[in-house]
Amino acid sequence: MVSAQNVGGSSPRVVLVVTDGMRRDFISTENTPVIANLKSTGTWFASHRSVFPSCTRVVSSSVATGCLPAKHGLAGNSVCLIEDGKLTLHDAGKPQFVDDKRRLTGRVLNIPTMAERLASMNGAIIFNNVSPGAAYVHDPDGHGHVYHRAASYGPGRVPINGPNALDIVQGIEGDTAATERFVDEVVLQRRPTLAVLWLSEPDTTQHITPLGSPRHLEMLRQTDRNVARVLAAVSQCREEGEDILVMVASDHGHETTVDYVDIAAEMVDAGLKRSLDSDDVVVAPNGTAALIYVDPGQVSDIEAIRNFLESQPWCGQIFDPQNFRDVGIPAGGNLAFGVAMAWDDGTNEYGVPGRSYAVLSANGQKKPAGCGQHGGLGRYEQSPYLIAEGRGFKAGETVTSETSAVEIAPTVLHFLGRAVADLDGRALQELN
Incomplete structure (x- = not known):
């Protein structure tokens, strides 16, 4: 002491x-x-x-x-950093993240x-x-x-x-x-x-x-x-x-989760991402939000990704480099979109208001639907x-x-x- x-x-x-x-x-x-x-x-x-x-x-x-x-x-709980010329997903919660971030970007x-x-x-x-x-x-x-x-x-x-x-x-x-x-x-x-x-x-x-x-x-x-x-x-x-x-x-x-969405898988199905583990487009899950990174050397039609996102019922608000500063998102690092998942004021079984879609984590594990989650712009989170x-x-x-x-x-x-x-x-x- x-x-x-x-x-x-x-x-x-x-x-x-x-x-x-x-x-x-x-x-x-x-x-x-x-x-x-x-x-x-x-x-x-x-x-x-x-x-x-x-x-x-x-x-x-x-x-x-x-x-x-x-x-x-x-930028998020999970982010992409450029490592060996490739977009690489990093979990900012891991003990080694501060060392990785310093090594790859110069500072945490x-x-x-x-x-x-x-x-x-x-x-x-x-x-x-x-x-x-x-x-x-x-x-x-x-x-x-x-x-x-x-x-x-x-x-x-x-x-x-x-x-x-x-x-x-x-x-x-x-x-x-x-x-x-x-x-x-x-x-x-x-x-x-x-x-x-x-x-x-x-x-x-x-x-x-x-x-x-x-x-x-x-x-x-x-x-x-x-x-x-x-x-x-x-x-x-x-x-x-x-x-x-x-x-x-x-x-x-927190908001009550209504469902978990595998954005990466849906983008693969839509022909907008080569495979789940490809580095042309990388989705960084952030609870009821997502950061979407795009390698411009591999993807030419970023507007197709925007159009896809806008058509999804689970997508609430979309931000791009033109309006990142409106919500305080850092520009650069090939970050193309910030997504706040859709939410509403509906109640759960205990009468608690606030429901939202959530993004499936990168390891495929999801917390129970009907429980709490956060990350987006819902009223209660x-x-x-x-x-x-x-x-x-x-x-x-x-x-x-x-x-x-x-x-x-x-x-x-x-x-x-x-x-x-x-x-x-x-x-x-x-x-x-």
Whole structure:
């Protein structure tokens, strides 16, 4: 353990807790009483949104940098990179992705992360229980500490092994173990300038359980209890005189899947792609969204692909390089189309609104239909939540202006006196 450094209010600090995948409309006094109560002691951002694709690895990069994918450069949970002259599909969640991205493109993200910006002022410590790739984009170049069940790293990306590693499992059991250690070791003892706890629930359960089901609601309650543990520790530190900003948020919501679509197979059947594993056209699945890459040396009629997509009942919105910036998609790398799958306001068996088509994963595995998924632009997957409590934010205030994940970093940096220009997001103190 590392001894406390910023005790007695000598330096402001920020504690950020993310409950992955929690929809704004699932916050209630019945199932999430602690988070619901935080709305009365902090500022509630009633029109908070995700980014596109609304996938955790992308949103994590936007949270870390304060920028949309068009600026930070990570286009999706799965993306194509050019390797040996060919379009090659990469899963950004894999532990080795940050090394692959750096090797093939020169860097992981195009914009400095909060961990980098705060390295000289007692740094950042991130505890994360989602995918390894989503954890590592918070600090891909090793300026602070990132703890994850796959591997943990300190400054310089020096591995943290043995009893100091984060030996947990994904899901609520691991979330609770991570929370308990985060509270005791990070919030109460080490006291970094930025402490981030990113929990895997309720996202993990929502992917395999119908939204609104008893199992899902119980997971909301257990996740709320983990948030309570953090808030209690923050209260203790504030009583000692510390100036702490608390932000509790989610990265995206979920829609109920109506069906999974194998876009690559349908393009093969339509004569628009040579074979399922060909590199002339490559589909990068992103939940309820897809990125479609085209090798111009092998495909001359890109409009035929557009016409095909527009004719499909599962296709909602299509974006191309002419309007990528409208939704923050990075241009280049032979990315031809971004697709948000079709969605509607229909309800599931538990009366929960929001349904969407989803894209079959590259390995052919699909999560159960009728359960949760995200990635696109559906109303409910684009309805995460955000609450800020601390200096600069009024208790019980509701801000109705639209905000998104890119606002978190500017808000943190503003609170710490490290405001940075040229980010896509704004400091939320300006709206309060």
